[in-house]
Amino acid sequence: MDYAKQKAALEAKLADHEIRLAGVTKDITKTLSSDFAEQATERENDDVLEEIGKETQLSIAHIKAALQRIDDDTYGLCAGCGEEIAEGRLEAIPESTHCVKCADKAA
């Protein structure tokens, strides 16, 4: 099985997420305005940004792990049952580690 398509999709996704993460980090480190009321709003925004940042970092880790699995030739195998993950699923979610059946069981 050739996973060139998934690899390209993963690499595109990774680049996209890294740009997003860089944007989030930049926004958080921006200095607070002198206006006190505005500072409160900015802190709230920072919390939201931090959440997005964490989620993005997690996604990046998943994508990198998937790319590693392609290199290791273990990509496309379910981490739960060891069966091959359906190609349609890998196209929809290239970083998936479980087949539909195991993902359903976990959910």
Ligand SMILES: [Zn+2]
């Ligand atoms: Zn499975």
